[in-house]
Amino acid sequence: MHKWIMFVVFTAAAVLGIYLLTFNMPEKPVEExxxxxxxxxxxxxxxxxxxxxxxxxxxxxxxxIMKLTNxxxxxxIHIDELQVALDNDTPETELEFTEPGEYxxxxxxxxxxxxxxxxxxxxVEAA
Ligand SMILES: [Cu+2]
Numbered sequence: 001m002h003k004w005i006m007f008v009v010f011t012a013a014a015v016l017g018i019y020l021l022t023f024n025m026p027e028k029p030v031e032e033x034x035x036x037x038x039x040x041x042x043x044x045x046x047x048x049x050x051x052x053x054x055x056x057x058x059x060x061x062x063x064x065i066m067k068l069t070n071x072x073x074x075x076x077i078h079i080d081e082l083q084v085a086l087d088n089d090t091p092e093t094e095l096e097f098t099e100p101g102e103y104x105x106x107x108x109x110x111x112x113x114x115x116x117x118x119x120x121x122x123x124v125e126a127a
Contacts, residue, residue: 077105
């Protein structure tokens with residue numbers, strides 16, 4: 001009788017262990033391979049109507065994958081002059097900066113009281 005119970009308990013524990021190993025391992029951060037010469041520019045948006053930086057910088061000639069990450073709330077970003085329009089459905093785009101200048105990044109999804117002032121700057125410096 002005891003042996004039988006031990007067998008059931010052991011089997012259940014083994015099955016649970018295998019299940020946890022298979023389905024519940026903490027996801028490893030996947031470090032995506034970026035194409036040669038391309039860097040990542042991540043713009044994080046928060047529900048207090050801010051981005052992770054007030055000013056993002058780059059140089060003419062830089063190639064970046066610009067990515068929007070909504071850390072809290074639902075936001076989008078537009079940069080009109082660069083035809084950038086990112087949101088949860090299309091969170092990233094590849095860009096090459098060709099013109100120096102100061103570009104306005106603004107939230108494109110009505111997200112609350114601070115929406116109209118939810119802005120940041122992208123400064124592209126001459127190479
Ligand atoms: Cu907004």
